[in-house]
Amino acid sequence: MLAKAGSKRISEGYDDSPATHYSWDSTVNNHAKLKVGDVIALWDATELLGLSVIEDIETGQGEKETPYCLACGKADVALRKRKLPRFVCWNQECKHESDEVGWKRKEITTYRSRHEAGWIDARGTLTAAEVRALCVQRASQNSLRELRWHDFHHALTHGGVPLPLRVIDTTQKAITDGHGTATIRVRRGQPAFRKHLLEVFGEVCVFSGPAPVQALEAAHLYSYAANGKHHKGGGLLLRRDLHRLFDLGLIAVNPRTKTLHLAGELKAYPDYARLDGAKLAVPVTPDHVKWMAKHWEMHRANVPDDLMPRQVGPSHVAIV
Structure with missing residues (x-):
């Protein structure tokens, strides 16, 4: 509509x-x-x-x-x-x-x-x-x-500015299947939350490493609007473009190996292709890994078995 x-x-x-x-x-x-x-x-x-x-x-x-x-x-x-x-x-x-x-x-x-x-x-x-x-x-x-x-x-x-709609497709499927999966997405954090993450991690993008503070966004790894509070291990700093790609599921984190996995269409771009298989640039906690696993479950259901993570926490929530 x-x-x-x-x-x-x-x-x-x-x-x-x-x-x-x-x-x-x-x-x-x-x-x-x-x-x-x-x-x-x-x-x-x-x-x-x-x-x-x-x-x-x-x-x-x-x-x-x-x-x-x-x-x-x-x-x-x-x-x-x-x-x-x-x-x-x-x-x-x-x-x-x-x-x-x-x-x-x-x-x-x-x-x-x-x-x-x-x-x-x-x-x-x-x-x-x-x-x-x-x-x-x-x-x-x-x-x-x-x-x-x-x-x-x-x-x-398929237009002049192609827009991936994986988030729409997966969210709609989850909801129409009877809410068996509660889809949530990465959101820009509030200023105080971002300030806290900068104090903890410094001016570092979790995917690409050191970056200008102006380019870093606070990513909630759960639906902040739905529960209204900050969860332990529920946020990281992402460079603005990588935040968007993660949001769309074009980049995911294998929670078992803590390495990046890129969708095929991104590998045509050298600056992004070099990130495929890269380790995270900052140490993360088990709580971070739990949220990353939920994102992986939603967007990497069809990857080879050797890349699939071991189950981490409940599987009824996913980040999209």
């Missing part, structure tokens, strides 16, 4: 943060169609922002003031951006134009998705026009509209 985000929605009272959650209510067309396990793509007036898989949908009750047409009494009223009169009725039998509308307060059901686990930033991949063309109803003006998923998937993975 494609969802519209932007500053206008915030001014209308919606609580949005594209990478973590999205809000809508029962006044929105298609409001009841979204469900846990669905892919949600967020866009604005210019481009695709990103996509993820819905892990949970919180519902509630509230009230909202909605406009209605003074001529026909229906709520199919739109505020024009430039043209006057300011309002136009969308009712095909009315089409009344006016600078004034009526307002009524109604009870609504509110919805708020949680979709942090599989979030992939997609800025720079598809323009707004390209995204509209991939909707089931291309001319629709609804803030929630259905995408032709297979075409959308192909456009992202």
Whole structure:
């Protein structure tokens, strides 16, 4: 499902943060169609922002003031951006134009998705026009509209800026399989958490070695948003580009040998290829290894048996 985000929605009272959650209510067309396990793509007036898989949908009750047409009494009223009169009725039998509308307060059901686990930033991949063309109803003006998923998937993975969607695929499979696997992803840590990691490890990327502090990000090795606290051994410093590749599963750590394993497509790039099989640049604790094992289980299920790690801790959670 494609969802519209932007500053206008915030001014209308919606609580949005594209990478973590999205809000809508029962006044929105298609409001009841979204469900846990669905892919949600967020866009604005210019481009695709990103996509993820819905892990949970919180519902509630509230009230909202909605406009209605003074001529026909229906709520199919739109505020024009430039043209006057300011309002136009969308009712095909009315089409009344006016600078004034009526307002009524109604009870609504509110919805708020949680979709942090599989979030992939997609800025720079598809323009707004390209995204509209991939909707089931291309001319629709609804803030929630259905995408032709297979075409959308192909456009992202085979476009001018190919975007790996392993996180989406594995997260959706885990959720639709009945939550047998709780997918979690590496997230940028808060400033205090990053400061703590710098004090412990110094200005060193766990994959590549010493790096400028400006290039290092604090990686949570569990879903911080889901449990709201820092776990022992739950974070390391990663160089920004390597953080992204690890996030997408293109780099994984064999928890048995503590060496890096690169996806085939990365080996075409010499600067990355030299990391394949490399040892970690900092000593890690058994707690770190436990989280790395979960990431390995999710992204390296098909590697040869001699590379498979021995079981470390429970297998029902995975980093993606």
